[in-house]
């Protein structure tokens with residue numbers, strides 16, 4: 001039996017739907033399981049008592065990364081411990097591209113990868129690049145101008161749909177991917193200037209300090225500004241521009257154009 005965590009989330013729902021289309025009848029692990037009918041399983045990593053993975057053979061663990069490091073680490077530890085207890089055979093974990101090591105939230109991903117390697121489980125690590133949708137949101141025009149601190153840095157952003165299809169390919173055939181750490185970044189690297197050209201608006205790069213000041217009063221949680229600034233800083237520094245990796249060989253179709261996906265998200 002297969003189970004996908006975070007099944008109501010953007011990525012988890014795509015993975016769950018993809019496995020369902022393949023006729024693999026995945027279970028949907030979620031804090032809101034009712035929406036999945038008989039396939040729903042209550043799963044809240046913050047409440048390890050709900051983490052009953054009995055009968056699950058392959059677990060797609062979608063990172064639950066919205067939180068401080070200690071919270072995220074405790075969540076992932078709880079679900080991996082529950083997988084060990086229940087005799088799950090294989091965990092497919094959605095991590096972060098190696099190029100993302102400069103990002104503030106990289107540590108919790110690397111901690112989780114290390115926890116998996118030290119576990120009794122078979123595993124596959126999917127090192128996901130930054131979502132093209134996220135880059136579109138970060139570079140969305142306000143008052144007819146794109147004003148972000150992305151500099152002239154390019155990012156090998158990747159459509160969530162591509163990451164979901166890659167996860168489906170791995171989860172449907174986990175034995176072929178045992179012990180693999182796969183790099184899943186986009187086929188081309190995009191810049192804020194590319195987005196501006198597509199949207200026919202000016203791009204005025206701003207400083208990190210000015211952008212941070214603009215986040216005040218935006219209703220963000222305390223951990224979010226450093227996360228967002230870290231993304232901008234790493235993109236501007238050119239750390240996330242590298243393309244290539246394993247995405248193309250996992251997909252049975254060409255990867256989505258990240259610029260088009262980002263533009264759609266920025267509108």
Ligand SMILES: NC(=O)c1ccc[n+]([C@@H]2O[C@H](COP(=O)([O-])OP(=O)(O)OC[C@H]3O[C@@H](n4cnc5c(N)ncnc54)[C@H](OP(=O)(O)O)[C@@H]3O)[C@@H](O)[C@H]2O)c1
Pocket residue numbers: 005006007008009010011012029030031032043044045046062063064065066075094128129130131134
């Ligand atoms: N690569 C990138 O650019 C990027 C960007 C943002 C985030 N991420 C990471 O990728 C993950 C998936 O992205 P996404 O776009 O699908 O995010 P999303 O739409 O916010 O979905 C995240 C899902 O994680 C689950 N979750 C959160 N807290 C949980 C908890 N305590 N216990 C169990 N499940 C919990 C929830 O599923 P249910 O609602 O079904 O319980 C939630 O819907 C994020 O959680 C984050 O770690 C990656």
